[in-house]
Amino acid sequence: MRSNMFDYMDIFIQVVEKGSFSQAADFLQLHRPAVSKAIQQLEAELGVKLIHRTTRKLNVTAEGEEFYQRAKQMMGEFGDMMANFSPTLPPQGRLRIDIPLSLAHSLFIPALGDFTALYPDIEVVLLSSDKRTDLIASGVDCVVRLGELHDSGFIARRLGEIDLVTCAAPAYIAQHGMPQSLEDLHQHQAINFFSDHSREIMTWTFTVEGKIVTHRSDSVILVDNSDILLSCGLAGLGIIQATRMALAAHLVSGALVEILPQYPPQAKxxxxxxxxxxxxxxxxxxxxxxxxxxxASQ
Incomplete structure (x- = not known):
């Protein structure tokens, strides 16, 4: 492709949209002969007629209409691409983010309005699940992850840690009693979470006298979705362990009650x-x- 083809396409787009060579020339601040010559060069390069010109009227051919649509899309994408890397322009374009469901609900979405106000030219594409995302295959720009990382080939920026909490609904406690020790958990029903990536059941952790102790309770229900985990807990089906941030409102309202607060789980x-x-x-x-x-402000 000739280096000035982008200029020719831009001129052609303006001629079609303005419906006039003269108006396109005024808009682009070019002489009318330069606009005519650009269209002629473009038609010669493509080998097709794009515009039929008469003294009174300008008609875009079928080939011209198809070329206009594709050129318009290409120039738009080219502009977005250049803007993404320009240090003099504000951030803009489509931003694809993948965030775990619990963080999307409790941290990201409540603050999303602040982000869009700061960066009105960024279109956020939010992908949210508890499944492990392949950045390259899914085409996302960045991923927020909970837990230890095992990815290679990616840059990771650790932000800090999130506290977990062990809890159950009052209805469950009324029926099964309140555990007083870690040993008591063996007599209770657990809602366990498993990773769709490794199929591994997430082990519960507790801090006992400064040391991390792991615990595995038999599952009454096994889930791979944090929204379902929360729903099961609220329904009184068993004890759950999840991020305190995601459960905070339910703990405040009394819909969930913290269990064994003297043995806090290990933060993630x-x-x-x-x-x-x-x-x-x-x-x-x-x-x-x-x-x-x-x-950091949480």
Whole structure:
């Protein structure tokens, strides 16, 4: 492709949209002969007629209409791409983020309005689940992860830790009693969470005299979704262990009651992962900085 083809396409788009060579020339601040010559060069390069010109009227051919649609899309994508890497322009474009459900509900969505107000030219595409996301295969720009990381080939920025809590609904406690010790948990029903990636059941942890103790209770229900885990807990089906941030409102309302507070679970690390790129788009940089500050302020 000739180096000036982008200029020709831009001129052609303006001619079609303005419906006139003269108006397009005025808009682009070009002489009318330069606009005519650009269209002629474009038609010669493509080998098709794009516009029929008469002294009174301008008609776009079928080939011209198809070329206009594709050129318009290409120029738009090219503009977005250049803007993403321009240090002089505000961050803009489509930003694809993957966040675990519990964090999306409790941390990200409540603050999302602040982010969109700061960066109105960024279109957020929020992908939220508890499944392990492949950054490259899914085409996301960055991922927020809970727990220890085992990925290779990605840059990880650790933000801190999130507290967990062990709890159950008052209806469950009324029926089965309140556990007083870790040994008592063996007599209770657990709602356990398993990873869809490894199929491994998540082990509960407790801090006892400064040391981390693990515990595995038999599952009455096994789930792979944090929303379902919470729903089961609220329904009084068993004891759950999850992030305190996600359960905070239910603990305050009394819909859930903390169990064994003297043995707090081990906190989970939270990190942001993004592909190892030499030049990170400004929209991704903006999100990472904003989300890091948001988490630090919690």
């Amino acid at each position: 690390p939270i990190s942001i992962l993004y592909p190892d790129r030499r030049y990170l788009p400004s929209k991704v940089q903006a999100f990472i900085s904003w989300f890091s500050e948001r988490f």
